[in-house]
Amino acid sequence: xxxxxxxxxxxxxxxxxxxxxxxxxxxxxxxxxxxxxxxxxxxxxxxxxxxxxxxxxxxxxxxxxxxxxxxxxxxxxxxxxxxxxxxxxxxxxxxxxxxxxxxxxxxxxxxxxxxxxxxxxxxxxxxxxxxxxxxxxxxxxxxxxxxxxxxxxxxxxxxxxxxxxxxxxxxxxxxxxxxxxxxxxxxxxxxxxxxxxxxxxxxxxxxxxxxxxxxxxxxxxxxxxxxxxxxxxxxxxxxxxxxxxxxxxxxxxxxxxxxxxxxxxxxxxxxxxxxxxx
Amino acid sequence: xxxxxxxxxxxxxxxxxxxxxxxxxxxxxxxxxxxxxxxxxxxxxxxxxxxxxxxxxxxxxxxxxxxxxxxxxxxxxxxxxxxxxxxxxxxxxxxxxxxxxxxxxxxxxxxxxxxxxxxxxxxxxxxxxxxxxxxxxxxxxxxxxxxxxxxxxxxxxxxxxxxxxxxxxxxxxxxxxxxxxxxxxxxxxxxxxxxxxxxxxxxxxxxxxxxxxxxxxxxxxxxxxxxxxxxxxxxxxxxxxxxxxxxxxxxxxxxxxxxxxxxxxxxxxxxxxxxxxxxxxxxxxxxxxxxxxxxxxxxxxxxxxxxxxxxxxxxx
Numbered sequence: 001x002x003x004x005x006x007x008x009x010x011x012x013x014x015x016x017x018x019x020x021x022x023x024x025x026x027x028x029x030x031x032x033x034x035x036x037x038x039x040x041x042x043x044x045x046x047x048x049x050x051x052x053x054x055x056x057x058x059x060x061x062x063x064x065x066x067x068x069x070x071x072x073x074x075x076x077x078x079x080x081x082x083x084x085x086x087x088x089x090x091x092x093x094x095x096x097x098x099x100x101x102x103x104x105x106x107x108x109x110x111x112x113x114x115x116x117x118x119x120x121x122x123x124x125x126x127x128x129x130x131x132x133x134x135x136x137x138x139x140x141x142x143x144x145x146x147x148x149x150x151x152x153x154x155x156x157x158x159x160x161x162x163x164x165x166x167x168x169x170x171x172x173x174x175x176x177x178x179x180x181x182x183x184x185x186x187x188x189x190x191x192x193x194x195x196x197x198x199x200x201x202x203x204x205x206x207x208x209x210x211x212x213x214x215x216x217x218x219x220x221x222x223x224x225x226x227x228x229x230x231x232x233x234x235x236x237x238x239x240x241x242x243x244x245x246x247x248x249x250x251x252x253x254x255x256x257x258x259x260x261x262x263x264x265x266x267x268x269x270x271x272x273x274x275x276x277x278x
Numbered sequence: 279x280x281x282x283x284x285x286x287x288x289x290x291x292x293x294x295x296x297x298x299x300x301x302x303x304x305x306x307x308x309x310x311x312x313x314x315x316x317x318x319x320x321x322x323x324x325x326x327x328x329x330x331x332x333x334x335x336x337x338x339x340x341x342x343x344x345x346x347x348x349x350x351x352x353x354x355x356x357x358x359x360x361x362x363x364x365x366x367x368x369x370x371x372x373x374x375x376x377x378x379x380x381x382x383x384x385x386x387x388x389x390x391x392x393x394x395x396x397x398x399x400x401x402x403x404x405x406x407x408x409x410x411x412x413x414x415x416x417x418x419x420x421x422x423x424x425x426x427x428x429x430x431x432x433x434x435x436x437x438x439x440x441x442x443x444x445x446x447x448x449x450x451x452x453x454x455x456x457x458x459x460x461x462x463x464x465x466x467x468x469x470x471x472x473x474x475x476x477x478x479x480x481x482x483x484x485x486x487x488x489x490x491x492x493x494x495x496x497x498x499x500x501x502x503x504x505x506x507x508x509x510x511x512x513x514x515x516x517x518x519x520x521x522x523x524x525x526x527x528x529x530x531x532x533x534x535x536x537x538x539x540x541x542x543x544x545x546x547x548x549x550x551x552x553x554x555x556x557x558x559x560x561x562x563x564x565x566x567x568x569x570x571x572x573x574x575x576x577x578x579x580x581x582x583x584x585x586x587x588x589x590x591x592x593x594x
Contacts, residue, residue, distance in 0.1 A: 064349075107348070107377050115348055116377040119368060125338045126373055129345020132330070136306070136351070156369070159338030166333075 001219045005048065007278060009215050012082060013043040014275040017244045018268060019078035019091055025264045027095035030103070033254040035075030037179040037212060037239040038146055042079040044218045045144055054084035057111040063141050064130050066115040068123025069148035069177065070104040071256065076113070077101050085112035121154025123147070124174055128164045131172035131232070146175045150182030152193035158203070164232040165204030172232040173225050174205075177212065179241035181252040200234035212239035245270055283422075284447040288386040290425035291443045292317025295354060295384075297426075298433060299325045305433075306346060308332055308355045310339045316356040316386045336361040340369040340381070347379040352433065355381060359388035359442060363404035374438045375411040382432045383440045388418075389530035390558060390575055391446040391480065393568035400563040406535025408440040409508045415439040415461065416508040418529075418537075420482035423452040424505055427459035435461065444530075446568040448480045464511035470500030473586055473593075474518035474525050478504045478537045481528040481556070481577060488582035499586060507537055512544050519549040523593045526554050526586055530577050533557035552592040556585055 016039050024030035046052065050063040067076045074094065081088045086100070093099035100109050104118025114130070117123040127145035134141050151157060164172050176196055184190045193199070197207045206228045210221035218237075225233040241255070242248030245267040259267055299305050299321055311334045313319045322329040332339035336357050343355040355362070362385040363370070374381045385404060392400045408416045415435055419425035425443060432439040457465075467482070468489050477485035482503045489499040500522055502514055519525060525545065527538035538555030545551055558575055572578055576585075 060350075066345075115345070116372070119372045121337075122341050122369055122373045125341020125369070126345035126348060128338075129342035129347075130349045131345070132342065133346045133349030133351050136328075156337045156341065159333075159335035160341065163332055163335065163338055163342060167330075 001216050006215050009043050009047060010278050011275065012047050013040045014271060014278065016043055016075070016078045016082055018271045019081065019088065020074045021245065021259065021264065021267045021271065023074045023078060023091040023094040024258045026092045028258045029095060030074050030258060031071040031256045032074065032258070033181070033241040033248055033251070034069060034072040034148060034177065034179065036243045036245065036248065037241045038072055038075050038177050039243065040213050040215065041146065041175055041218060041237060042075055044215060044222065046079050046083045049222055050144065051141070054112065057085055061139055061141055064114045064127070064143040066123045066127040066130070066143065066145040067105055067117050068127065068145045069120065069151050070117030070123065073101070073103065073105050076105060080112040086110070120148070120151040121156035124157055124160040127174070128160050128169060128172055131164065131169040132167060134171050135169065142171050142173060144173050144175065146177055148182070149176055149178045149180065149187050149193060149196065150190070152176065152196060153191050161200060161203040161205065168230045169232045170229050174232065174234050176234060176236045177239050178236055179239045181241045181250070181255065183252065183255050185252050196236050204231060205234045206231040208233065208235045210235055210237050212237035213243055244274060283450045285422040285450060286445055286447045287419055287422060287425035287443040288317045288445055290422040291384050291386065291429060292320045294426040294429035295321040296324050298429060299328065302352055302433065304352055306330065306351055306353045308339050308343055308353060310334055310336045310357045310361065312357055316358070316384065318356050336366040337369045340366040341373050343381040344373040344377070344379050347381045348377070353381055354384050356384040356386070358399060359385040359401035359404040360399055363407045363440065364401055367407050371411050375414055378413050378437050380436055381438050383438070384443065385440060386443040387445045388442045389444060389479070390563045390571050390577065391444055391530060391568040393446070393571060394565050396565040397562040402530070402532045402558045402563070403535070404442060405507055405531050405537065406539070409535070409540065413437050414508065415506065417461065417506050418442040418479045419505055420479055420503050421448060421450045421452050423450060423457065424459060428505065431459060431461050442479065444480060446480065449483050451483050451486065459505070462506045462509045462511060464514040465503040465505070466500065466514065467503055468499070468501040470498040471522060472498045473590065474500040474502060474522045475528060475582060475586065476502045476504055476515065476518070476525055476537065476541055477528040478507065479530050481530055484577070484579040485528055485582055487579035488586065491579065491583050492586055497586060497590070504537060507540055510540050510544060515541055515544045516549050519545045519551045523551050524589060525551060526556065526582065526589060528556040528577070528582055531557050533559055552589065554585060554589045554592070556582060
């Protein structure tokens with residue numbers, strides 16, 4: 001990747017991570033761990049990949065994004081705000097009465113949110129439906145969706161995988177955030193969905209793996225996805241839950257918990273230091 | 279007397295879709311491996327490029343429908359009531375209802391009249407499930423004419439619609455002059471002063487027959503057809519409560535959460551009068567020919583007559 005673009009994306013991702021911590025701290029609840037693990041991917045999609053217009057969020061030929069793991073809304077909201085879909089000040093009101101930003105994405109009230117999600121396993125079906133609509137219309141848009149690795153335990157995911165493979169939806173890209181943790185612990189201990197790559201391949205998907213925190217790897221994966229024809233694409237990203245905040249990293253306890261004042265200060269200090277080093 | 283024409287409303291659904299496909303060249307139809315049974319086979323033959331079989335995966339089908347609608351497509355999703363409203367309930371609630379996407383759900387094989395397939399397929403809970411979803415329109419047509427009208431009308435509703443169809447051939451009763459289908463408007467089929475029978479679906483025909491018998495026995499029964507369970511026609515129900523003082527509801531659905539409950543919800547708030555519910559009394563069905571089952575479970579003109587007579591003393 002072009003070094004200037006990489007630097008720009010790294011800074012943007014660092015800013016998005018700070019917004020995530022700010023928003024969850026302000027709300028006193030929410031899901032920081034999984035939001036941090038997808039922050040770089042969201043940054044790449046919204047700042048280097050997707051054809052979107054914040055001034056015209058319903059633009060007909062836009063690329064679509066569905067956050068199938070809807071609980072990572074703080075990650076999506078922070079990205080959308082940074083991209084200009086709405087004011088960053090909205091993040092401070094996350095999850096509050098009267099706020100636009102709901103605990104889980106609400107397409108009716110939040111510009112840039114293409115599908116309401118939150119109940120796991122459902123976003124990928126809606127994304128496949130949008131991709132089918134694109135095919136019917138011979139539209140050029142792509143549909144991107146991010147799922148959690150724990151989310152793969154939902155049976156509906158595999159119904160959707162079968163449908164997308166059968167219908168050769170090559171305008172659909174599903175990113176699996178393989179951070180290895182879910183609420184109750186390690187996915188390998190709870191009810192393992194592994195091997196993820198083989199499963200998607202078995203349903204007729206083209207499977208790509210990438211490092212979720214390396215923009216070179218991310219770019220390479222999405223460039224490859226772009227070239228695939230007659231198959232939906234699954235990008236299985238190896239990520240670190242809580243990435244960027246030392247005490248949240250690889251800790252299932254930070255799946256759905258807000259930091260206290262002291263933890264907030266430490267998290268922000270760490271993220272600011274990382275930003276300054278860029 | 280002319281022969282009574284009978285037709286299953288699932289057939290009406292299939293025929294209406296073919297008609298609708300002509301008018302709306304962007305209409306899509308989804309099914310979950312029940313193209314023939316749900317009668318969308320006709321649409322499949324007429325417009326194969328606009329027909330998608332999702333396989334035996336109702337949850338995903340509802341999600342696909344939601345995604346299509348979110349991308350601006352007009353779509354009907356078809357399955358048996360048991361799977362459309364039952365199995366896929368949470369997807370209908372969260373992926374279609376919550377974002378208020380204009381997906382139309384065509385649910386066939388509703389109620390006990392599924393017959394021989396037995397309890398696993400006799401869905402008597404769908405109206406209850408669907409009417410709890412905010413913004414969902416719920417329609418239960420009483421015959422072929424009404425079923426087709428409901429399918430056409432659903433297209434103009436900017437939100438999700440659940441339409442319930444049956445497997446059993448039932449009499450065509452709405453072929454009279456002046457019949458007009460309007461979503462959310464009940465139809466007074468017979469005037470009456472002593473009691474009102476409020477019926478829906480295949481019980482409307484039974485209610486009309488019961489009213490005739492009651493008339494001969496000196497009881498003047500009003501008959502109202504409530505095809506739209508939600509939004510329900512409050513005015514027609516309140517008027518009937520005020521003028522007749524006793525409401526008997528009749529539906530091929532559980533007495534919990536269906537038409538009877540919806541009617542009770544309306545009157546308890548403003549015009550409390552006795553509401554006596556005829557429906558499936560919180561039990562599972564079983565296998566057997568549909569006409570026999572309907573009799574056995576009290577979903578008949580005879581039972582309506584009996585219930586009305588037994589309830590007259592409740593009037594103040």
